[in-house]
Amino acid sequence: MNEKDLAKLIRETTLKVLSSDQQKSDKEIPIAASNRHIHLSAQAVDRLFGKGYQLQKLKDLSQPGQFAAKETVTLIGPKGKLQKVRVLGPARGDTQVEISLTDGFALGQAAPLRDSGDIEGTPGITIQGPKGQLKIDKGLICAARHIHMHSTDAERFQVENGERVQVKVSGDRGLTFDNVLIRVSEKYRLEMHIDIDEANAAQIKNGQLGTLLKY
Structure with missing residues (x-):
């Protein structure tokens, strides 16, 4: 092979590698692991913390308008x-408790795998706050893995709200997550949410990237 042909081969190979890297980055999604937490209705806030109580912001979360409150509660199983x-926070229409499957063993109450917001037919739990106790008759779930996306992200990934996809994670314990729900809203910021059990299984740290794969 002469120098001209060699230079051409090197150039073509470089372009292919760069193109492959670009395609991969276009499909990458930041991942965040969610520890156990609770979303309270306004009525539940009153019951647990006192009438008219307002949740106090500890820090903003990745999704616009959402925050981790300074307040904590005790779950009693x-x-x-x-x-x-x-x-x-902020307070929601319905109280929803999100735990891992491992947490369910500790409580003695199994939590069904559900998409967030789908709480019909789910078990309840007793919640203890500083000013009172509340027993809900539904709302305890293990939240199914999902991806928050803005509509511009959905267009870029060529997916639709409600679609299920796969997300591949590399590393020493790399794996591919199946049945990942796409959730699209103008209020969302691109991020995949999994629970602590799932993060530990693949040794995932917050901010690590996964690659979206369509079925």
């Missing part, structure tokens, strides 16, 4: 308790 469970 048939066999055990989980203390200092973080409250997320």
